[in-house]
Amino acid sequence: MQSFKAYLADESATAALGAALARALRPGLVIYLHGDLGAGKTALTRALIQAAGHKGTVKSPTYTLSEPYRVSLDGQPVNIIHYDLYRMSSPEEFLDAGFREDFDGRNICIVEWPEKGEPVLPPPDVKVLLNVSGLGREVELQALSDLGLLCLDRLAFVPPP
Numbered sequence: 234m235q236s237f238k239a240y241l242a243d244e245s246a247t248a249a250l251g252a253a254l255a256r257a258l259r260p261g262l263v264i265y266l267h268g269d270l271g272a273g274k275t276a277l278t279r280a281l282i283q284a285a286g287h288k289g290t291v292k293s294p295t296y297t298l299s300e301p302y303r304v305s306l307d308g309q310p311v312n313i314i315h316y317d318l319y320r321m322s323s324p325e326e327f328l329d330a331g332f333r334e335d336f337d338g339r340n341i342c343i344v345e346w347p348e349k350g351e352p353v354l355p356p357p358d359v360k361v362l363l364n365v366s367g368l369g370r371e372v373e374l375q376a377l378s379d380l381g382l383l384c385l386d387r388l389a390f391v392p393p394p
Contacts (some may be wrong), residue, residue, distance in 0.1 A: 235376050237385055239392065242369040246392045247273050250372065251280025257387035258285060260311050261338040262380055263355055265347040268363030273370050274345045277363070278315050281343070285313060293317060299332060312340045318349035328353055359384055 241247045254277075266274040279291040285304040294300040294317040302313045314335050321327060327350045336342050336355040347354055358381035362373045376382040 235382065235385070237374040237388060237390070239372050239390060240366065240369055241273070241372055242392070244276065247276050247370065248280040249393050250390055251277045251282075252284035253388055253390035254384075255281045255284035256389065257384045258306055258311075258313075258341055259380060259383060260306065260309070260341065262341045262359065262384060263336060263357045264341070264343045264359045264361060265357040266343065266345045266361045266363065267347070268361075268370075269365065272363040272365055273372075274361075274363060275317070277361070277372075278343050278345070282313055282315065287313075291315075295319060298326075298330060299335075314340050314342050316342065316344045316350075318344065318346040318354075321346075321349045324350050324353040357381070 239250065241250060266278065268274050275293045282291045282302050287302045287304055292300050294315055298316060298318065298321065300315045304311060304313055316332065318327065327333065333353065333355065344354065356377065358378040360375040360377060364371045374385060376385045
């Protein structure tokens, strides 16, 4: 599947999509999250990280720019690193912070506001587009690599009733 579209009627639907994505994750995956402020990027990421097995709080990296989480996928330890580049003033900040080294083919990197890191940010495997629509959100996931295709092929999302 090259793309997937859905309507997320409420917060529980966003959480259900995050859980479905967690089950489809593979090491090395790079996910870009696009959407206006309040579109649900952090809520989706929080649900994904918790469904992947992280116990405890999932903080928004708005001020720290990155937050790592250690989880287990198929019995193997993996890092999920959540980035929020909204407050970056230039792509060089991304390089200066050493973040590019995290994109090593083993870590799962989830990036909010990826446009702030272009052109130095590594390309995504999956692009997630979130738009507020009525009381809910429209979401589109696009696979942009073989790893992204594998992720979307594994995606089993059923919105809550």
